[in-house]
Amino acid sequence: MKNLSTILATLVLVFAFMNSASAEDWKVSATAKKKLNPYELSKKNISTGKKVYQTNCKSCHGDPTKANMLPLVPVPTDLGSQNFLVQSDGEIYHKVKVGKGAMPTFEKTLNDESKWMVIAYLRSFDKNKKKAVVTKAVVNPEVTDVKIELNVDTEHKKLNAHLTGLKKNGKRAGLEGVELSFLVKRAFGQLDVSGEEAYTDAKGELVVQFPTDLPGDREGQVDLTIKITDEDEYGLIEEKRVLSIAVPTNPKNPLDERAMWGTRANAPIWIIASYVLGVIGIWSVIFLVLFQVFQLSKMRTKS
Amino acid sequence: MNDNTKSKETTFTFDKIKQDVLRPMQNHKGLELWIVFLITVISVGAWAYYVQLRDGLAVTGMRDYVSWGLYIANFVFFVAVSLVGMLISSILGLLKVDWIAPISRIAEIIAVAFVAVAGLVIVLDMGRPDRVLNVLIHGRFQSPILWDVTVITTYLVISSLLLILPMIPDLAICKKEIKTAPPILKKLYAILSFGYTNTPEQHKHLHKMIRTLMVLIVPVGLAIHTVTSWLFAATLRNGWDTTIFGPYFVAGAFVAGSAALVIAMYFFRVNYKLKDYITELHFDKMGKLMVAVCLVYLYFNVNEFLVPGYKMKSGDSVHLKELFFGSWAIMFWASQLLGNILPIMLMVNKRFRMPKPMMIISIFVIASAWFKRYVIVIPTMLHPHLPIQNVPDHVKHYFPSSVEITVTVLSFALALLIITVLSKIFPVVPICEIADQKGIDYKIEE
Numbered sequence: 130m131k132n133l134s135t136i137l138a139t140l141v142l143v144f145a146f147m148n149s150a151s152a153e154d155w156k157v158s159a160t161a162k163k164k165l166n167p168y169e170l171s172k173k174n175i176s177t178g179k180k181v182y183q184t185n186c187k188s189c190h191g192d193p194t195k196a197n198m199l200p201l202v203p204v205p206t207d208l209g210s211q212n213f214l215v216q217s218d219g220e221i222y223h224k225v226k227v228g229k230g231a232m233p234t235f236e237k238t239l240n241d242e243s244k245w246m247v248i249a250y251l252r253s254f255d256k257n258k259k260k261a262v263v264t265k266a267v268v269n270p271e272v273t274d275v276k277i278e279l280n281v282d283t284e285h286k287k288l289n290a291h292l293t294g295l296k297k298n299g300k301r302a303g304l305e306g307v308e309l310s311f312l313v314k315r316a317f318g319q320l321d322v323s324g325e326e327a328y329t330d331a332k333g334e335l336v337v338q339f340p341t342d343l344p345g346d347r348e349g350q351v352d353l354t355i356k357i358t359d360e361d362e363y364g365l366i367e368e369k370r371v372l373s374i375a376v377p378t379n380p381k382n383p384l385d386e387r388a389m390w391g392t393r394a395n396a397p398i399w400i401i402a403s404y405v406l407g408v409i410g411i412w413s414v415i416f417l418v419l420f421q422v423f424q425l426s427k428m429r430t431k432s
Numbered sequence: 433m434n435d436n437t438k439s440k441e442t443t444f445t446f447d448k449i450k451q452d453v454l455r456p457m458q459n460h461k462g463l464e465l466w467i468v469f470l471i472t473v474i475s476v477g478a479w480a481y482y483v484q485l486r487d488g489l490a491v492t493g494m495r496d497y498v499s500w501g502l503y504i505a506n507f508v509f510f511v512a513v514s515l516v517g518m519l520i521s522s523i524l525g526l527l528k529v530d531w532i533a534p535i536s537r538i539a540e541i542i543a544v545a546f547v548a549v550a551g552l553v554i555v556l557d558m559g560r561p562d563r564v565l566n567v568l569i570h571g572r573f574q575s576p577i578l579w580d581v582t583v584i585t586t587y588l589v590i591s592s593l594l595l596i597l598p599m600i601p602d603l604a605i606c607k608k609e610i611k612t613a614p615p616i617l618k619k620l621y622a623i624l625s626f627g628y629t630n631t632p633e634q635h636k637h638l639h640k641m642i643r644t645l646m647v648l649i650v651p652v653g654l655a656i657h658t659v660t661s662w663l664f665a666a667t668l669r670n671g672w673d674t675t676i677f678g679p680y681f682v683a684g685a686f687v688a689g690s691a692a693l694v695i696a697m698y699f700f701r702v703n704y705k706l707k708d709y710i711t712e713l714h715f716d717k718m719g720k721l722m723v724a725v726c727l728v729y730l731y732f733n734v735n736e737f738l739v740p741g742y743k744m745k746s747g748d749s750v751h752l753k754e755l756f757f758g759s760w761a762i763m764f765w766a767s768q769l770l771g772n773i774l775p776i777m778l779m780v781n782k783r784f785r786m787p788k789p790m791m792i793i794s795i796f797v798i799a800s801a802w803f804k805r806y807v808i809v810i811p812t813m814l815h816p817h818l819p820i821q822n823v824p825d826h827v828k829h830y831f832p833s834s835v836e837i838t839v840t841v842l843s844f845a846l847a848l849l850i851i852t853v854l855s856k857i858f859p860v861v862p863i864c865e866i867a868d869q870k871g872i873d874y875k876i877e878e
Binding site for chain 1 (some may be wrong): 570571572573574578579582586589590593597600626627628629631633634637638641644645648651652
């Protein structure tokens with residue numbers, strides 16, 4: 130037992146040393162460290178940063194503070210941990226930009242603004258800076274039964290969403306300043322058609338222009354999902370609708386035509402013909418020869 | 433060198449030819465031991481195959497990257513060797529090259545044995561061999577696989593006919609002469625001689641059929657190897673995506689097939705004491721033929737590797753550098769040097785076109801031919817265009833498992849067994865054709 134704990138302690142020390150050694154490998158110059166996030170820690174920026182984080186960082190690092198990162202070697206850092214957040218904005222910015230080892234560089238993949246938004250999002254987990262988060266001017270009343278109502282102006286392809294919640298006094302009230310996502314189902318995922326600044330107004334309403342050139346199915350139908358982008362405050366609130374406002378298309382199934390890639394039944398005629406004629410041609414000669422062989426013994430009697 | 437000095441003075445009579453050719457068919461010294469050995473090897477291979485059937489293809493070294501491994505390389509090799517039947521008895525036969533007469537039957541026996549086993553090797557590579565007929569039931573006409581199965585079956589049938597038909601007069605002789613043959617063999621001779629008594633009418637009729645088959649097997653023989661190459665060339669993969677794969681495979685097949693024939697010729701010449709029939713002249717001619725086919729193959733190799741090597745497209749360059757300087761370099765250069773360049777340099781000298789040197793060179797050529805197929809199939813599989821993310825390390829490498837190797841050894845033992853049996857029950861040198869060629873009159877009685 131004593132041995133075991135000695136070994137464990139040694140291992141911990143070794144790992145700690147290795148970690149510190151690898152941490153030292155990030156060489157961040159003093160000027161880079163001094164950089165400050167030029168964007169304020171507003172709710173909107175944090176929400177934007179969260180979006181960027183979820184598409185670019187989450188696959189390896191997991192959710193901040195949740196410790197659900199991928200089990201890679203070395204283990205990806207929990208970016209919401211206070212150990213990580215003691216670093217300056219500039220340091221984090223530099224690491225995102227340059228990358229190291231398994232951590233890819235995001236210099237070209239993310240623009241500066243997105244990088245700073247991610248940092249803003251991460252700062253929202255920083256215990257020392259939480260106070261600095263700019264609180265929104267409007268405070269929505271405490272509500273239950275939040276729902277999204279959708280009115281569609283088919284002619285102008287306008288989607289009018291109305292976000293309301295049930296106040297304690299039993300009246301419905303619009304929720305202001307909440308970001309909504311308008312998602313259209315495509316072949317491999319969802320297309321966000323919300324556009325910039327998809328926040329509800331004072332009445333809890335938001336009008337989004339549906340793209341005029343978006344193809345739908347044969348009847349022009351698309352599957353639309355409207356949801357509150359940030360699920361933290363009200364949970365998962367979404368509204369699903371099938372709308373006939375997209376451009377009707379007549380998708381061609383490439384398997385329907387005769388082609389090299391087609392099924393057996395849809396093979397090009399020339400290739401079926403070559404095969405069948407070749408087989409028939411060669412094998413009829415073979416059978417002819419076989420038949421002729423049996424004629425040999427008949428010729429014997431003639432001699 | 434002293435084994436052939438008296439051949440020039442030998443006077444041939446029909447009886448002498450008959451005796452010389454039929455003697456080894458009745459002399460079974462050492463045969464049992466050889467057959468027991470082959471059957472033992474086949475049994476061990478069969479057990480390995482049973483393990484593969486029971487536990488699935490996971491017992492092989494094949495994984496997600498290399499799904500065509502040793503079996504397919506071996507299959508291509510077997511198909512290649514079988515092409516010798518078409519080269520010797522058909523192309524040269526139609527061109528009325530007369531020196532091939534004593535060796536054309538050996539070529540046909542090799543062709544039949546190797547193409548039969550080639551078909552079997554494909555089935556051995558299948559995880560679900562019980563579904564083999566699905567190729568014919570559901571196979572797509574656009575897929576080279578359907579064509580390959582068709583063409584191999586057809587080639588096997590025509591090769592067997594080209595083995596049996598020219599043998600009909602000889603079998604009529606066997607029926608009468610080999611008195612010690614077991615009854616079942618006598619029955620076989622009786623059936624397969626089709627009542628042949630060498631009447632002028634029969635002679636003419638038979639040779640017309642043989643010539644028809646000789647013409648027929650040329651397109652089928654070309655097709656079998658071209659279609660096999662299309663299995664590879666119809667993909668976009670580096671190293672396979674080339675336009676000359678068809679002729680490249682055909683040329684390579686001529687090289688491998690000729691080498692196999694020379695080895696078999698040497699064996700029958702020594703063991704069957706057929707020095708008067710398979711003479712130094714035949715080895716000399718085969719040597720010249722091999723130089724010719726090797727040169728053609730070398731020419732295709734230069735095109736196949738120099739042209740993409742000059743351009744070094746990004747995908748090709750990974751593949752080619754692995755072949756030229758990487759982990760495949762030894763196998764690649766050994767097969768090119770020992771199997772092609774050095775044999776050409778040696779065989780242009782008359783000294784090396786004697787039986788024994790020819791046999792030794794041929795062993796190198798055929799071994800190189802086998803490794804060449806391995807180098808064609810596996811390195812390309814290791815460089816997919818879309819690599820798998822976080823792929824386990826063992827998937828990135830390939831080495832055949834012991835089960836795979838044992839099953840492959842089985843395929844060789846089986847081919848040798850087929851050749852052994854065929855060369856014991858059938859005369860390996862055509863008796864009547866030699867007599868015809870030497871102007872000896874003969875009669876075949878019923």
